[in-house]
Amino acid sequence: MALSDADVQKQIKHMMAFIDQEANEKAEEIDAKAEEEFNIEKGRLVQQQRVKIMEFYERKEKQVELQKKIQNSNLLNQARLRVLKAREDHLGTLFDEANLRLGLVTSDKERYSTILEGLICQGLCQLLETEVFIRCRSEDVALVEAAMAKAIQTYKEKAKKDVNVLIDKDNFLGSNVSGGVELYCHYGKIKIENTLESRLRLLSQQMLPELREMLFGKNPNRKFLD
Secondary structure, eight states, X not given: OOOOHHHHHHHHHHHHHHHHHHHHHHHHHHHHHHHHHHHHHHHHHHHHHHHHHHHHHHHHHHHHHHHHHHHHHHHHHHHHHHHHHHHHHHHHHHHHHXXXXXXXXXXXXXXXXXXXXXHHHHHHHHHOOSEEEEEOOGGGHHHHHHHHHHHHHHHHHHHOOOXXXXXXXXSOOOTTOOSEEEEEETTTTEEEEEEHHHHHHXXXXXXXXXXXXXXXXXXXXXXXXX
16 A cells, blocks of 8 residues: 555654654764763873973972082081181180290290200100201200200110210201200201290190090091091
């Protein structure tokens, strides 16, 4: 039986409605998929940027920490240098005061004579020569002559050698010398400096570690002793 025009139109409308529904569903499916892919891509980009920002601020934080450490280290080193300078200045002041007090040694003639005897004997033992000249202050000539005789006797007993000792009365020690003697031989080519100033310098160098410990305490970073 042939379909009427109405039935044909009805079937066409039904088919068109089905096609529209399929198209709409497909379009919705495409939109949903596109939305999902967009959200995924957006999330990936956001996460990527978040990681970059975090890495950037981590680097900045590390740079700030490094700058703080460098600054603190510089400040600590500057403080240490100031402390070391203050200590060295204090030691220098002590040595200067000791140097100024050397003149008091010569005021006690008996004690000074004993010191001269020891200085002369020590110089003779170092030189071990048969002829030695002594240079002293002009005001010490008499004391040196007396001390020299005793020193020569002590030297002969120790070294088992004779020695001829003369005082150089043409060239006395300068006014800047507090006391003591210089011994020389071979026309001044070999010289022993045994003035009070030279002995103080030598003693200061030898006692420097002990003085530092006495004044400032032990150094915890020091592994070896002089």
